[in-house]
Every structure is written in structure tokens, then in C-alpha cells.
Amino acid sequence: MNAISMESGKARINMEGCIRCGVCHEVCPQQAVRHDSEKIPEIVKSNVERTKEFMEACAKYLGNIEEKKKCLARMIKHFNNEKIIAEKTLQELEKLKEDLAN
Numbered sequence: 001m002n003a004i005s006m007e008s009g010k011a012r013i014n015m016e017g018c019i020r021c022g023v024c025h026e027v028c029p030q031q032a033v034r035h036d037s038e039k040i041p042e043i044v045k046s047n048v049e050r051t052k053e054f055m056e057a058c059a060k061y062l063g064n065i066e067e068k069k070k071c072l073a074r075m076i077k078h079f080n081n082e083k084i085i086a087e088k089t090l091q092e093l094e095k096l097k098e099d100l101a102n
């Protein structure tokens with residue numbers, strides 16, 4: 001798996017390789033492992049910054065300020081789709097939880 005690597009003296013988790021077993025959370029004496037929920041503010045900030053960059057790129061390369069608005073509308077649609085995917089995934093995971101309880 002190699003989900004944990006060292007970068008500049010700090011442990012870093014590669015979420016692609018992580019199976020969410022939670023062992024690192026339990027064994028780290030410094031409680032250095034950050035939970036996913038702690039990363040939410042920085043992920044939101046990154047999404048907003050990325051959206052702004054895309055809007056500027058659309059305006060620059062498509063040569064029309066209206067493209068900025070269209071780009072923003074596409075990003076809103078993209079994140080709404082992500083929300084729907086997350087909600088439907090949670091519904092399915094709740095079903096798995098119910099199956100395990102039976």
C-alpha cells in the first residue's frame with residue numbers, strides 16, 4: 001500500500017493508497033495524523049481558488065467576460081454533481097451498514 005511517506009521530515013498520507021483502517025490514528029504518539037474532516041476548510045479554499053483560476057483562464061482564452069460567468073456556472077454544476085454523488089454514496093453505505101447489522 002505505501003500509504004504513508006516522508007516529505008521534508010513530515011509524514012504524509014497518500015489517500016489513493018489509504019484503506020482507512022485507522023491504525024495510524026491510534027498509534028501516533030503525537031496525534032499528528034489529521035482526520036479528513038480537519039482538511040475540509042483547506043479543500044474548500046482550494047476549490048474556490050481553482051474556480052477563480054478557471055474563470056480567469058476562460059475569460060483570457062475565450063476572450064469574453066461572459067465566459068467567466070459560464071465557467072462559474074459550470075463549476076457550480078460540477079460541485080453540485082459531486083454533492084449528489086456523495087449523497088447517493090452515503091445512502092448506499094448506510095444500506096451496507098444495515099446489512100452488516102442484520
Ligand code: SF4
Pocket residue numbers: 001003004013017018019020021022023024025
Ligand atoms: S488509515 Fe491505515 S492505510 Fe491509511 S494511512 Fe493510516 S495506517 Fe495507512
